[in-house]
Amino acid sequence: MSEQRDAxxxxxxxxxxxxxxxxxxxxxxxxxxxxxxxxQVLREIDRPDVSAAFTHAQYDEIRQTANFSRIPEGLxxxxxxxxxxxxxxxxxxxSDQSTSMMRWREDYVLTLIAMHEQGEVSLTHKSxxxxxxxxxxxxxxxxxxxxQLRADKPGGGTSYRLRKRPGARRVLQWRRDxxxxxxDILHLGDRKPLCGGSLLQPEVAAIISEEVAKYATLAKPxxxxxxxxxxxxxxxxxxARRHSHLEQVSKGEECEPxxxxxxxxxxxxxxAINRLDKFxxxxxxxxxxxAVKRMPAVRGSTETLVPLQRIEFDESPxxxxxxxxxxxxxxxxSEEQRAKIKRKxxxxxxAIDVATRCVVGMHIANKGSxxxxxxxxxxxxxxxxxxxxxLEGENLSWHQCGGFSQVVMDQGSGNISDxxxxxxxxxxxxxxxxxxxxxxxxxxxxxxxxxVGTYVYPRVDGRTFSNVRERGDYPSKAFASLTDDxxxxxxxxxxxxxxxxxxxxxxNGKTPYEAWxxxxxxxxxxxxxxxxxxxxxxxxxxxxxxxxxxITHQGLxxxxxxxxxxxxxxxxxxxxxxDPDDLGYISVRTDTWTAAPCxxxxxxxxxxxxxxxxxxxxxxxxxxxxERRVMARHAAKQAIRGIQDNARSRATILYSEVSAEQIDxxxxxxxxxxAMAHDDMPVVDGQLGEAVETISEEDQNATQPSSPQQDDWxxxxx
Numbered sequence: 253m254s255e256q257r258d259a260x261x262x263x264x265x266x267x268x269x270x271x272x273x274x275x276x277x278x279x280x281x282x283x284x285x286x287x288x289x290x291x292q293v294l295r296e297i298d299r300p301d302v303s304a305a306f307t308h309a310q311y312d313e314i315r316q317t318a319n320f321s322r323i324p325e326g327l328x329x330x331x332x333x334x335x336x337x338x339x340x341x342x343x344x345x346x347s348d349q350s351t352s353m354m355r356w357r358e359d360y361v362l363t364l365i366a367m368h369e370q371g372e373v374s375l376t377h378k379s380x381x382x383x384x385x386x387x388x389x390x391x392x393x394x395x396x397x398x399x400q401l402r403a404d405k406p407g408g409g410t411s412y413r414l415r416k417r418p419g420a421r422r423v424l425q426w427r428r429d430x431x432x433x434x435x436d437i438l439h440l441g442d443r444k445p446l447c448g449g450s451l452l453q454p455e456v457a458a459i460i461s462e463e464v465a466k467y468a469t470l471a472k473p474x475x476x477x478x479x480x481x482x483x484x485x486x487x488x489x490x491x492a493r494r495h496s497h498l499e500q501v502s503k504g505e506e507c508e509p510x511x512x513x514x515x516x517x518x519x520x521x522x523x524a525i526n527r528l529d530k531f532x533x534x535x536x537x538x539x540x541x542x543a544v545k546r547m548p549a550v551r552g553s554t555e556t557l558v559p560l561q562r563i564e565f566d567e568s569p570x571x572x573x574x575x576x577x578x579x580x581x582x583x584x585x586s587e588e589q590r591a592k593i594k595r596k597x598x599x600x601x602x603a604i605d606v607a608t609r610c611v612v613g614m615h616i617a618n619k620g621s622x623x624x625x626x627x628x629x630x631x632x633x634x635x636x637x638x639x640x641x642x643l644e645g646e647n648l649s650w651h652q653c654g655g656f657s658q659v660v661m662d663q664g665s666g667n668i669s670d671x672x673x674x675x676x677x678x679x680x681x682x683x684x685x686x687x688x689x690x691x692x693x694x695x696x697x698x699x700x701x702x703x704v705g706t707y708v709y710p711r712v713d714g715r716t717f718s719n720v721r722e723r724g725d726y727p728s729k730a731f732a733s734l735t736d737d738x739x740x741x742x743x744x745x746x747x748x749x750x751x752x753x754x755x756x757x758x759x760n761g762k763t764p765y766e767a768w769x770x771x772x773x774x775x776x777x778x779x780x781x782x783x784x785x786x787x788x789x790x791x792x793x794x795x796x797x798x799x800x801x802x803i804t805h806q807g808l809x810x811x812x813x814x815x816x817x818x819x820x821x822x823x824x825x826x827x828x829x830x831d832p833d834d835l836g837y838i839s840v841r842t843d844t845w846t847a848a849p850c851x852x853x854x855x856x857x858x859x860x861x862x863x864x865x866x867x868x869x870x871x872x873x874x875x876x877x878x879e880r881r882v883m884a885r886h887a888a889k890q891a892i893r894g895i896q897d898n899a900r901s902r903a904t905i906l907y908s909e910v911s912a913e914q915i916d917x918x919x920x921x922x923x924x925x926x927a928m929a930h931d932d933m934p935v936v937d938g939q940l941g942e943a944v945e946t947i948s949e950e951d952q953n954a955t956q957p958s959s960p961q962q963d964d965w966x967x968x969x970x
Contacts, residue, residue, distance in 0.1 A: 265559070265654060265772035266308040267315075267779040274326030278319045283327055289776065297327075318837065318847045321782045324655070324680035329527060330433070331680075343438060343677040344788060345841070350441060351670060355399075356415055357440040359392045360384075360423050361430045362685050367391075375427075381420035389417045399670070431535075435682050437673065452520075456513050459485055464524045468536030479521045486515045558775045559768060560656040562606040563613075563632065565625065570598040570616065570739070598736070600743065601628050603659075608767040609756050610652045611747045616740055625661075625672045629681075630790050632656050633780050639744050650748045652768050654777025658682045678789040679781055784847040787839045791829040792912035798826055803840065803848065805830060806860055807867060807923035810838050810848040818842055832860045832915060864918050 269275070269287035275294055276282070282294035285303055292311045296302045306314070314320055325331045343351060364380065367373045373383040383389070393414050400412035426440055433439040452460070463482040467473060493510035500507045534542065601624055603613035613631035617624040636650040659681055676683055752765045759767045781789070796803045798819040802811025805828065818826060828848075829839040836856030839845050850856070855863070 264308075264312070264651070265768075266776040267311070267654065268558075268776035269322075269779045270325060272325045272328035272331070273779065274323045276321040277314060287776075287779075289773075315780070315782065318784070318849065321784060322779055323785070324657070324779075324781065342788065342845075343674045344793075346441070351674060353442070354437050354440045355670060355673065356392070356396060357418075357426050358430070358437055359395050360388070360418065361427045361440070363388055363391050363395070364423060364427055375424065377420045377424070380423055384417050384420060384423065392417075435684050437677050437683070452516065453513055455489075456486060456516055460516060460521060460524050464521065464528065467525050468528060468533045470537065470539075472537050475522060475525055478525060479518050482521050483515055486513050489513055490515075559607050559610075559652075559771050559777050560605050560612070560632070560654045561658065561778070563603050563656050563659045564606055565601070565603045565613075565628070565659055565661040567599050567601040567624075570600045570743075598739065599624075601625060603628050603632055605652065605656075605768075608652075608771055609759060609764040610752060610768050611764075612652050612656075614743065614747065616736070616743065625669070626675060626790055629659070629672075629676065630786070633786065640748060641741055641744070648749055650744070653780075654772075655780040656681060657778055658684065660684045675789045679785070783837065784839050784845060787831050787837065787847075788829045788845050791831045791839070792915065793827060793829050794912065794916065795825040796828050798823060802851070803828060803838070805838055806835060806863060806919055808835060808855060809851045810840075811851065812840070812846055812848040814842045814846050815840055815848060830860075834858070835860060835863055860915055867923070 266289060267287075269284045269292060271284050271287075273284050274281060274297075275284065277294075281297045282304070283297055285293040285295045287293075291308055292306045294304050294306070296304075315322070343354075346354075364373065364383070367383065367388060368375060373379050373388065380388070396414055397412045429439045430436075460482055463478055463485065466481075467475065467478050490510075490512045493512060497507065497510045598616050598618065601613075601615045601617065602611055604610070605612050613628040615624050615628045615631075631653075633653060633655065635653050639650060640648060657680070659676060661683070662685065673683065753763050755761050755763055756767075762770070780786075796805060798815050800819065801809045802815050802819075803809070803826065815826070827841040829841075829845070831837075834856065835850055835858045836853075837847050837849050840848050
């Protein structure tokens, strides 16, 4: 097998697919037959006897196309059941009210678990009821208040509303559901009636579920007894239906033959038993205390071998007083201006792969940036070598990336914002929470801060030291010479150049770099989600009207077959998801989420910020001055090509907190007067794109000027 290599010449790790993943290629759905070092073998779901084999290079090429989709665990029975019950495939597709309700229930579960571990409450109905009326309810109310006042918007929220406290029985049930499904928040949603087909009749599936649940009880029934009881129950229902039918016939009544249930075979019932969560079974058969002591995942053990199986995420104040400006600005300031600039500490967020100790995501932000964790988790999926900024040397590469399945973090306000929690859930990532202030639960994650403090900070002016006593007489403010972008380069160089090449005791003397290369060669990495799925999970959302040219976003047109069908049938607004760092595609929600390409292919990889910056001059051109507007658009296109060429060299781990509302205001200000005119449309094979049908007055009204905003966002805003 030929090795797959990336642009730097390094061997790329092969992606490991889960046996319950659902893959879609050109509208054909596949299950995973095998995923090994030799390649991927997929089986068509509708034609199980048809299989397709791909080398890893072929699969990687297909994965990057718009016609590819991968839903992790999408065919797992428990996942299908949860999605069907909620009526949605993604947490992000639920209403804000539903998402808020699920977070509120999760708050009760996590707080109850923490209080039980501290011995403050027992898991009896009476004890939990007292706690809800007292300290448990007070703690959750405070969490809700803080989250609503923090609000993921500029300026934060100004009011809050507390929910009525639930009953003890409901909270205990939420806890059981949450632990049974290893922290999957979707199982805390309100259930809707199941829909869709199934190999099992709904009544039979319900009977199997009820009887199998009895296996996880203190009675400790044998599996064979569960099989017999389940089959007997189905047979008795059929006997009763036949008897009822005979009675009706004997009375001379006309009636249809009864619908009899298919008796499930032994294999089906045993498979249902084997799918029960091991922790739940151990809790039911031996008690919760027994299970907690014997289940490593619950205690937070990091005994794992597969790369990216478990990620630990944490934030800590950067032990430097940095200058809150970029180098390009700093160099043109006078000494007097420089002295006036406020010096402050920054916060460093780090995502670490427990199996190899490699840092796979990192950001620097102001304290309280509630969305800063989002780009960090997105970095895990991407090759980050371009962030090295020209650093060269042996083993100097930040190519460690892939899909991930579990994240451990504390309950700090920043990293569990609603958007963060929703994005991870939509990617199928399980979240485990460690008690705040308990480093033992995140031992791998917090050790890197000590490493950075020991080997990186001492080499930089402006070190604040961990506390005042350690700092002594060192004049930190006077020596705070690092700007933000310089600090970012120092951190990347320190982590990739030093930390990744430092032998670790936990790795038997190997470096994280060596551990990654060895273990990815043996195990591969978990398959990454497709681009459309990633954009929906991590991107911003808004509603847009469909017109004859598709959907207009940032003055550009996007369309696909689903948008055209929606417009032809007189549809109104559609929900879109967009990546602020890439205008090449948007995702559009009709029945499902589909990718819609920009009609201008040059927009691939162009960020909204760069595009708005080069188009800002257009907002002063009058509507009727079509020729000037077209010339300005062409000039912007030429400018954006230069920006695009340098984008990767300008990339950084600095987090710039720009909200969806700020982007919307800038879009109205710059592009509000018009959508891209017909004269601006790109020429493809000598022909302009044709409209779907004659434009209506309603569509013409959609392009009228928007009312001016008093607080329009400008690129000079800080």
